[in-house]
Every structure is written in structure tokens, then in C-alpha cells.
Amino acid sequence: MTISSDKIVTAIAHTNIALIKYWGKRNAEFIIPYTGSLSLTLDQFYTQTSVQFDASLDQDSVSIDDQLIDGNGWQRVHDFLNIVRQQSDITLNARVKSENHVPTAAGLASSASAFAALAAAASRAAGMDLDLQALSRLARRGSGSACRSIFGGFVEWQRGTNDSDSYAVPIETPNLNDIRIVALTVEKHHKPISSRQGMALSVTTSPYYPTWVKVVESDLQSIKTAINADDFTRFGTISELNAMRMHALTLSANPDFLYFTGDTLEAMNEVKRLRHSGIECYYTIDAGPNVKVICQKQNAAAITDTFSKMFGPEKVTVAQPGPGVKYL
Ligand code: ADP
Ligand code: DP6
Ligand code: CO
Numbered sequence: 001m002t003i004s005s006d007k008i009v010t011a012i013a014h015t016n017i018a019l020i021k022y023w024g025k026r027n028a029e030f031i032i033p034y035t036g037s038l039s040l041t042l043d044q045f046y047t048q049t050s051v052q053f054d055a056s057l058d059q060d061s062v063s064i065d066d067q068l069i070d071g072n073g074w075q076r077v078h079d080f081l082n083i084v085r086q087q088s089d090i091t092l093n094a095r096v097k098s099e100n101h102v103p104t105a106a107g108l109a110s111s112a113s114a115f116a117a118l119a120a121a122a123s124r125a126a127g128m129d130l131d132l133q134a135l136s137r138l139a140r141r142g143s144g145s146a147c148r149s150i151f152g153g154f155v156e157w158q159r160g161t162n163d164s165d166s167y168a169v170p171i172e173t174p175n176l177n178d179i180r181i182v183a184l185t186v187e188k189h190h191k192p193i194s195s196r197q198g199m200a201l202s203v204t205t206s207p208y209y210p211t212w213v214k215v216v217e218s219d220l221q222s223i224k225t226a227i228n229a230d231d232f233t234r235f236g237t238i239s240e241l242n243a244m245r246m247h248a249l250t251l252s253a254n255p256d257f258l259y260f261t262g263d264t265l266e267a268m269n270e271v272k273r274l275r276h277s278g279i280e281c282y283y284t285i286d287a288g289p290n291v292k293v294i295c296q297k298q299n300a301a302a303i304t305d306t307f308s309k310m311f312g313p314e315k316v317t318v319a320q321p322g323p324g325v326k327y328l
Contacts, residue, residue, distance in 0.1 A: 009125040010050040013116035013149045014322040015102050015109040016041045017181055017292050019239040019284060020219050021246040022144050022157060023212070024203040031144045032166050034203070035216035036159040038223055039148045042181060043322035045102035047113035051121040057093035064098045080115065080142040081122060087138075088126035096122075103188040107259060107288010109149075111195065115142030116149035120325045135325065136167040145195075152324040154227060156220075170324070175230035178297040181319045182281075184307055186263035187289045193257055195287040201257070202249040212249055216242070236282030236294050243284040259288050263311065267291040274306060 022037035062069050062077045069077075081094050096118065104110045119139035123130050130138065132150055140147035140157075148155040151170040160166030193201075203209055219242045226234035250257050264285065271283045271293055279302055281295040295303050300318050307316045 007125055008050050008052040009121045010048065010328040011117045011120035011124070011325055012046055012048045012328065013113045013120065013146075013325040014041050014043065014152070015045040015047075015113040016145065016148045016155065017109065017284060018145065018148075018286060019235075019294075020216060020223055020242050021286070023199045023246045023249060024209065025144070025199065026159075026161075028200070030163045030166075031140050032162065033144055033157070033159050034213050036220050037145075037148070037157045037216075038171075038220060039145070039155050039157075040179070040181065041149060041152045041155060041322045041324065042183075042319040044183070044317050044319040045108060045113065046322070047098060047100050047102065047110065047117045048328075049096060049098040049114070049117040049121045051118070051125040052095045053090060053092040053125055054095055055092055057095060060093050060096065062096045062098070064104065065100060076142070077118065080118060083138070083141050084119075084122045084126050084128075088123070088128050090126050094122065094125070103185060105190040105194065105288075106185070106188055107191055107286045107290050108183070108185070109145055109286060111143035112145035112149045115139050115146035116325050118142060119146065119150075120327065124327070132324070133167050133169075137163065140166060140168075143195075150325050153321045156224075171224075171227065174227055176227060176232060176235060177321070179232075179321065180295050180297055180300040182293040182295060182300060182303050182307065183317045183319055184263075184267050184291045184293065184311060185315045185317065186267065186291070186311055187261060191259060191288045193259075193287075198250060198253075198257065198259075198287055201253045201255075205254040206249045206252040208249060208252050212245060215245060219245075232296055233280070236280070239284050239294055240282040247285065259285065261289040264289045264291055266310070267293075267307070270306065270310065274303065279303065 016039035020038040024034040136150040148168040154171040
């Protein structure tokens, strides 16, 4: 297939916060998870990526925030572009320019927005016109959580069993529209263990892993019931429980590891204090030290105020449901 070598395609995708977590791959090559998961796409954090296939390049060129990258980061993008080249039947190398409006590799799901944006931009630059389900399947190959960032609002990744039936779907007409996520960016630096390594270690060494797989099935049912019933208390309670159940898989791995820092624990305790004082809120934490506080619009200001005093206002961001992937 011949494509024009100067077509630059730019896409934007937002990160998502998992409320029922994905933590473990049944198949690592295709990124097929052991369980389903459920997330909320956030308006405040996103990646913008442009891709151009160019006959003058002798290898893929990848920059993130104007820095050319090499090593593992480059390899991961290169492997992903190989999937796009295979699907579209092109052989040209690509120039990828990406900007993260989210801290990279700090547990704020940069891999989700990054590979959702890359899937959209690269597939179109390669001449393909994928529907959203196919885009979700493609994004999944770059990072599991990315398959959910193709869609806005509440999203479920239906685990499936193979490459063709493992993809995300939006949860239509969701309630809980006044939901807010107060993100506490206590740490912007790279986490010591990537999500990919961390989940692999949990799957192979935590004696509790088989129980996790069973528990996620019921947690998923509970949270969907809560969303349908517009039951914020049930929604927040199950989100907080599921997050702690995931982190128990890091503590019970061999060797054990932990994504929390002292600030993480202080934030968790403060959420409990606020809740007991009548300001309803819950926490969830992905693979990193940063805490996301789940609340409703009417309490967002009080919660923001409390954590701004604790950590400084620059570390507190109020997010609401964000949009799906789009082209510029
Ligand atoms: P996070 O919590 O940020 O998702 P992960 O460990 O899951 O952390 O993934 C981080 C990795 O995702 C980075 O080390 C890098 O390889 C990749 N990544 C992040 N942002 C980008 C980007 N804009 N373009 C390409 N790859 C990216
Ligand atoms: C804790 O999607 O980053 O955020 O598929 O290996 O790229 P890879 O992992 P990734 O893992 C996300 C883990 C999590 C939970 C979640 O987002 O569901
Ligand atoms: Co990630």
C-alpha cells in the first residue's frame, strides 16, 4: 500500500482512573487480562500525540515532551508501531511526537492516555479508519488500561478471552454525573516498579491472586449496580475496597513491594477523617503513590481546601468525567 509520507495525524486522549482495577495478564503478548475492570475517564489529564510515517526516516523517532527517547520507552512504542504496520501493510518508519499533560509513569495512568492517543494517531496516519471498538483493541496492545481511554465517562473493559473479544465499552447514560475526582499529585517522579512488572510479580507470586480474580467479578457487579442505582455511597465504598484489595497483592508478592509513600498514608487517613466528619469521600490509588479522592460536586471545594493546606494547592487537581479520544 502506498501512503503519502507527509500526512501528520494528531490525536488527544485523556487518562482514566480505575475504580475496579486491572491487575494481571492472562496473555502478555496480546494483553488479555484475568479480569474485567471499570474506570472513569478524567477531563484534567491527557496526552496529545502526532504521528507521521516518513520514507526518509531510517528508524522510528519518538519524542515525549520534546525529548527524544531511546531504550525501553522507545522499544515499547516501536513494538506498538509494528502492530500498526502489520495491520495496515506499510513498512515506513514513523515520527512520533507526544506531549503528556499528566506526570509520566507516576501512577496517574500516562500509559493509558499515551497508547490511546498513539493508537488513534498512528492507525489513521497509516491509512486505516478503525471504529472505536477496533481502536480500543489496538490501544490495549500498547497498555491494557489504554483500551478504556478510547471512551469518555464510565467505561468497562470486558476481559474477553482473545484479541478479538477483549475491549472496552462505554457505560451508556451513567448516573453519578456530579462525581468529582480530587487528584493529589504528592509525587511526580517515576515509580520504582512499572505497572507491567508489578502485576506480573503479583500474578506469579502472590498466594492471594486466585482470590483476587474471584473477588473482582463480584466487585464489578456491585459497582455496576451502584452506578445504575445512582448510589454514591455504595459506589465509593466498593471503589475503595477494590483498590486496597489490589494493593494487598503487592504486599503479598515475593519479593514484596509497595507503591505507597508516607504522604499516601496521610492522605488516606485524612479521607477517613473527612468521611467520619460528614464530608463523604473515598480514596482509590493506582500503581503509584498518588491518591485520588472520589467525591460529589457539593463536597469538592471543602476537600480541595483540606488537601491544599496539607500538601500545597499545586498538588491538588479537581477532575470530572472527561471525553473519549479525538482528532485535532
Ligand atoms: P503510568 O502510571 O504512568 O501509566 P506505567 O508504568 O503504566 O505508568 O507506564 C509508564 C510508561 O508508559 C512509560 O515508562 C512509557 O514507557 C510509557 N509512556 C508514558 N507516556 C508516554 C507517551 N506520551 N508516549 C509513549 N509512551 C509513553
Ligand atoms: C493499577 O495498563 O499501565 O492502573 O497493560 O502493562 O501497560 P500495562 O499496564 P497498565 O496497568 C494499569 C494498572 C492500574 C489499574 C488499572 O488501570 O486498571
Ligand atoms: Co499505566
